[in-house]
Amino acid sequence: MHKQHKRDWLIKIRKARKPTQETVATKAYIDRAYYAQIESGVRNPSEEIRQKIAQILNFHSSAFNADDESPFRYALEAAPMIIAHCDMDLKYTWIFNHHPLFPPESLIGKRDDELGLGIGGQMYAQMKRTVIEKQISIRKTVSFSLPDKHLYTYMIFAHPLFDSTKQIIGAATILTELSKITLTEDTDASSG
Structure with a gap:
């Protein structure tokens, strides 16, 4: 039997x-109890219902797929990659393979400037903002000086995120770790 998450x-x-379960359920044309079971992981909605819920709450319906036990998930979970979606306000709506310092529950609904990511976070946020405003893909190397006393350098690929009606709803990013350098008191961390 499939494990509930x-x-x-x-x-x-x-x-x-801010909407209640009842509001989301009503707008998705489903019963509130069924919606509650979707949130609790007891029920897996059809693709049509996933798209309706995603459109109501303004995120990409593929976020539901992260719950699935797929070969894609197993292939990537040990990779030095972070995959994330953000909305039009640059708030995280989904994350896969999060950095150990930032569990998903601490990221969802927040922007990079609320996470203390320094100059690297500002560069990352600007990159996502540009992707959304210009509806283009961007690739860039960005370094982050994190509280664990390491400087992480990532190759970041970002592209626009569209809903099923082709309306832009945010940005999707893939961060591939290139290096992790231990910072000492003598190390110049100004780049991240």
Whole structure:
């Protein structure tokens, strides 16, 4: 039997956007109890329902696929990669393979400037903003000086995120870790 996983990310997005379970269910033309079971992980909605919920809460419906036990998930979970979606306000709506310092529950609904990511976070946010405004893909190397006393350098690929009606709803990013350097008191961390 398939293991149930509570969809904390979905609950957090709904609460950040303010609608009740009843409101989401009504707009998606489903029963509130069924919607509650979707949030709790008891029920897996059809693709049509996933798209309706995603459109109501303004995130990409593929976020539901992260709950699935697929070969894609197993292939990437040990890779030095972070995959994330953000909305039009640059708030995280989904993350896969998060950095150990930032569990998903601490990221969903927040922007990079709320996470203390320094200059690297500002560069990353600007990159996502440009992707959304110009609806283009961008590739860039960015370094982040993190609280664990390391400087992480990532190759970041970002592209626009569209809903099923082709309306832009945010940006999708893939961060591939290139290096991790231990910072000492003598190390200049000004680049991240």
